[in-house]
Amino acid sequence: MDVRFINPFIAAVKNVFNTMVTTQITVGKPYVINASQEPVADVSAVIGLSGDVVGCVVLSLPMQSAVNAASKFAGMELTPDNPDFADALGELANMVAGQAKSNFTGFNVSISLPSVIIGREHVVSQSRAKPRLALPCESALGTFHVEVVMVVNRPSAKQAPAAATV
Amino acid sequence: MRILLVDDSRTIRNIQKNVLGQLGHKEIAEAADGVEALKAIAESKPDLVLIDWNMPNMDGITLVRKIRETDKALPLIMCTTEAEKSRVIEAIKAGVNNYVVKPFTAETLAEKINTTLAKLTAAAAQ
Numbered sequence: 029m030d031v032r033f034i035n036p037f038i039a040a041v042k043n044v045f046n047t048m049v050t051t052q053i054t055v056g057k058p059y060v061i062n063a064s065q066e067p068v069a070d071v072s073a074v075i076g077l078s079g080d081v082v083g084c085v086v087l088s089l090p091m092q093s094a095v096n097a098a099s100k101f102a103g104m105e106l107t108p109d110n111p112d113f114a115d116a117l118g119e120l121a122n123m124v125a126g127q128a129k130s131n132f133t134g135f136n137v138s139i140s141l142p143s144v145i146i147g148r149e150h151v152v153s154q155s156r157a158k159p160r161l162a163l164p165c166e167s168a169l170g171t172f173h174v175e176v177v178m179v180v181n182r183p184s185a186k187q188a189p190a191a192a193t194v
Numbered sequence: 195m196r197i198l199l200v201d202d203s204r205t206i207r208n209i210q211k212n213v214l215g216q217l218g219h220k221e222i223a224e225a226a227d228g229v230e231a232l233k234a235i236a237e238s239k240p241d242l243v244l245i246d247w248n249m250p251n252m253d254g255i256t257l258v259r260k261i262r263e264t265d266k267a268l269p270l271i272m273c274t275t276e277a278e279k280s281r282v283i284e285a286i287k288a289g290v291n292n293y294v295v296k297p298f299t300a301e302t303l304a305e306k307i308n309t310t311l312a313k314l315t316a317a318a319a320q
Contacts, residue, residue, distance in 0.1 A: 043297060044297045047297035047298070047299055048209075048296075048297040048298075101205060102205050102208065103208070103209070103212070111204075112204055112205060115203055115204050115205050116203075116205040118203070119203040119205050119206055122203070122248070122275055122296075123275050123296050123297050125275070126248075126274075126275025126276065126277065126296065127275060127277065127296075127297070130275075130276070130277035130278050130295075136280075139248065139275070141202065141248060141249075141250060
């Protein structure tokens, strides 16, 4: 994945959680996911990307982090059996993907509606043809990660995103 | 004042309801997509509509265009993750009166609602 797209996701995770969940997020060093060391999650909120950039953004959390994040975002205790639980996490992923893609200056990108997977220790298996990048996140809500797979489909004729630092 | 909230996320609609409640607005209806919203508008005749962009069945920009086919005056505020300048321009051309980008603070949402209503009140008074 083009490293120039990493910073928008880091900034988006921090801003979305700070604004909507009033929680500071520390994003660790991004790393390429090794197929032999797949990160597992209990809850994953998936957003597809299409247009000039194609790929997928996945907000993946262990169950307790997911319960904490969803509950704080919604302003009430949410458990996985409550339909608002998946809704809250899907909306967080929606905002992370939406804010990140708005900083891909000059690229016309659309995002899908979120899909939320709830299942203990699952893996969201994406195309292995492209590198998958994980952004490890730590917060008072617990740890989680954001996984990004992206390919530039049609380089824009206009300005590209500013260079990212990792 | 009757307000319609159109967003496929109930979490977002609840947050918007809380903000509106703090502003003193209690008559609030909800819709989860553009199709439901058109029915709700016909039934409840809201005075203000907050609209998300990305929704199933009928997205927000399509909803705005449909509303404006027959109602040029109904105040519409788009509340969405779509933050690119091109999207904002598209929404304004479609007929929204204001635009709020997610994520938003309660203060930002309140300010946009109050500003929109104040402008329309001032325009109506002229």
